[in-house]
Amino acid sequence: MSADRPLLGAIEAGGTKFVLGVGHGPDAIIEQVQIPTRDPEVTLAESLAFFARHPDVAAIGIGSFGPLERNRSDAKWGHILSTPKPGWSDCDLAGTIARALNVPVAFDTDVNAAALAEARLGAARNATVSVYITIGTGIGGGVIADGQIVGGKAHPELGHMRPRRAADDQDFAGHCPFHGDCLEGLASGPAIIARWGQSLSHLAPDHGAHGLIAGYLAEACNTLRAALAPDAIVLGGGVMGTPGLFDRIVAEAAARDGGYFALPAAQVIRRPALSPVSGLAGAFLLAADLL
Amino acid sequence: MSADRPLLGAIEAGGTKFVLGVGHGPDAIIEQVQIPTRDPEVTLAESLAFFARHPDVAAIGIGSFGPLERNRSDAKWGHILSTPKPGWSDCDLAGTIARALNVPVAFDTDVNAAALAEARLGAARNATVSVYITIGTGIGGGVIADGQIVGGKAHPELGHMRPRRAADDQDFAGHCPFHGDCLEGLASGPAIIARWGQSLSHLAPDHGAHGLIAGYLAEACNTLRAALAPDAIVLGGGVMGTPGLFDRIVAEAAARDGGYFALPAAQVIRRPALSPVSGLAGAFLLAADLL
Numbered sequence: 001m002s003a004d005r006p007l008l009g010a011i012e013a014g015g016t017k018f019v020l021g022v023g024h025g026p027d028a029i030i031e032q033v034q035i036p037t038r039d040p041e042v043t044l045a046e047s048l049a050f051f052a053r054h055p056d057v058a059a060i061g062i063g064s065f066g067p068l069e070r071n072r073s074d075a076k077w078g079h080i081l082s083t084p085k086p087g088w089s090d091c092d093l094a095g096t097i098a099r100a101l102n103v104p105v106a107f108d109t110d111v112n113a114a115a116l117a118e119a120r121l122g123a124a125r126n127a128t129v130s131v132y133i134t135i136g137t138g139i140g141g142g143v144i145a146d147g148q149i150v151g152g153k154a155h156p157e158l159g160h161m162r163p164r165r166a167a168d169d170q171d172f173a174g175h176c177p178f179h180g181d182c183l184e185g186l187a188s189g190p191a192i193i194a195r196w197g198q199s200l201s202h203l204a205p206d207h208g209a210h211g212l213i214a215g216y217l218a219e220a221c222n223t224l225r226a227a228l229a230p231d232a233i234v235l236g237g238g239v240m241g242t243p244g245l246f247d248r249i250v251a252e253a254a255a256r257d258g259g260y261f262a263l264p265a266a267q268v269i270r271r272p273a274l275s276p277v278s279g280l281a282g283a284f285l286l287a288a289d290l291l
Numbered sequence: 292m293s294a295d296r297p298l299l300g301a302i303e304a305g306g307t308k309f310v311l312g313v314g315h316g317p318d319a320i321i322e323q324v325q326i327p328t329r330d331p332e333v334t335l336a337e338s339l340a341f342f343a344r345h346p347d348v349a350a351i352g353i354g355s356f357g358p359l360e361r362n363r364s365d366a367k368w369g370h371i372l373s374t375p376k377p378g379w380s381d382c383d384l385a386g387t388i389a390r391a392l393n394v395p396v397a398f399d400t401d402v403n404a405a406a407l408a409e410a411r412l413g414a415a416r417n418a419t420v421s422v423y424i425t426i427g428t429g430i431g432g433g434v435i436a437d438g439q440i441v442g443g444k445a446h447p448e449l450g451h452m453r454p455r456r457a458a459d460d461q462d463f464a465g466h467c468p469f470h471g472d473c474l475e476g477l478a479s480g481p482a483i484i485a486r487w488g489q490s491l492s493h494l495a496p497d498h499g500a501h502g503l504i505a506g507y508l509a510e511a512c513n514t515l516r517a518a519l520a521p522d523a524i525v526l527g528g529g530v531m532g533t534p535g536l537f538d539r540i541v542a543e544a545a546a547r548d549g550g551y552f553a554l555p556a557a558q559v560i561r562r563p564a565l566s567p568v569s570g571l572a573g574a575f576l577l578a579a580d581l582l
Binding site: 021067081098127128129130143145146148151152153154155157158159160161162163164165178179182219222223224225226227228229230231258259260262263271 | 358361372418419420421434436437439441442443444445446447448449450451452453454455456469470510513515516517518519520521522549550551552553554575
């Protein structure tokens with residue numbers, strides 16, 4: 001069955017590691033390796049060496065950390081844009097791979113890829129419109145409608161929404177270098193550590209941080225419910241591993257929505273089904289869609 | 292040319308008036324009338340009498356005030372849902388029209404219809420992803436991707452996003468019966484009148500209301516930019532007729548975005564091109580899409 005399908009390559013390009021895969025799809029992976037993200041020259045050379053062992057790959061999908069240029073009609077298509085990660089700004093990630101291997105390459109954000117995988121194969125597979133959000137080192141996400149990434153010239157920056165601050169939490173300036181107390185500046189892993197000295201899962205269950213973080217993530221969910229009426233919002237990422245957090249978010253979202261939305265919070269807000277492989281799975285889907 | 296295309300009917304069903312049209316498309320309207328919105332029996336009878344004079348109509352598109360059931364697989368498809376408008380809750384608007392005239396009927400929100408028209412024919416016609424927001428008696432909107440309405444089981448309720456309150460504006464409780472100080476509770480026409488006694492366009496240009504309202508609408512634009520990265524956000528509705536408001540919103544959105552988004556505020560945020568006929572134009576498009 002899988003042999004009937006073309007051989008595909010997939011790259012989940014993250015800030016700390018690259019995951020490389022070859023297979024006939026996310027359900028038929030033949031080989032998968034993980035390499036640390038170093039400077040672009042080393043990391044791309046190692047990636048190319050991996051794919052050189054699989055010369056029959058017909059297309060490669062890349063889900064990458066951003067910001068990046070996803071617009072094929074832009075001269076910078078395939079590049080990482082301005083990033084604090086040393087050496088990676090302006091790296092022509094997709095173009096380098098495409099030229100070296102002479103195959104078609106699809107290129108999008110890691111979170112758009114993960115959103116696509118959760119929508120087609122995972123927690124949102126019965127949803128027409130869905131959002132995937134990862135809450136970890138950063139906060140990001142993607143929107144899927146009818147099985148396709150909702151994307152124009154640019155890509156979402158979901159972490160940079162500004163949730164309303166809680167009445168009893170007006171003082172913390174936030175941890176985002178661009179916006180201070182945007183969602184990422186309040187609820188990402190590094191923001192939590194900057195504020196309370198340890199990760200959310202290490203803070204006692206009765207620590208006030210749990211309620212605050214759940215509240216900010218519930219605000220974000222309700223904003224997306226108002227803006228898009230998604231059938232599903234899938235919450236992934238390391239911070240979501242905190243015991244009790246998911247249930248608190250659902251309860252806060254329901255408590256704050258005034259009973260107004262047609263779809264209840266407990267139906268819309270979901271745990272991921274594919275974590276932690278959703279990014280790589282999505283990269284395979286991006287590759288398959290090229291053919 | 293227009294005679295090659297089927298004859299279509301269109302209804303923009305608003306809370307104060309119904310606009311009825313017949314033609315070969317929004318660019319080829321043959322007859323258009325406007326009737327006041329009274330109780331459903333009277334208003335639907337008048338609507339049917341209009342279409343009875345055009346027996347060759349092949350399909351009808353309806354863009355209606357909401358909330359409404361847009362999901363065709365739901366038993367309540369075509370109905371207005373719970374609304375404060377006397378008599379209209381649970382009205383089977385689309386079903387009544389379809390059964391009486393025996394034609395296929397498309398049914399969506401007035402703002403999704405307007406969003407579709409601006410995306411295909413108007414201010415967002417070069418955009419892959421766009422949002423339309425109307426700021427008037429209420430605040431609502433729709434999202435379009437690749438020329439189609441982004442819609443799952445439910446429809447957006449853009450007015451019920453909760454923008455961050457301005458530091459110097461923490462006291463007004465807001466005018467929304469469901470959420471108090473959501474966007475609609477702060478920046479709709481009735482909210483402005485409830486707060487300052489007159490409409491924004493009647494308040495002196497140096498009145499603080501102008502900056503506050505521009506700020507809340509800019510927050511909403513920036514939230515949508517973060518969530519969706521739309522190529523265009525089109526701002527329509529009566530409140531947007533206030534002199535200077537559009538430019539203030541663009542300036543506030545740019546000032547608050549930290550230079551972070553790939554597409555600048557002044558490129559994304561746009562005036563409508565089809566106002567005030569975008570809802571009817573969209574209803575024609577919905578009808579045409581059925582055939």
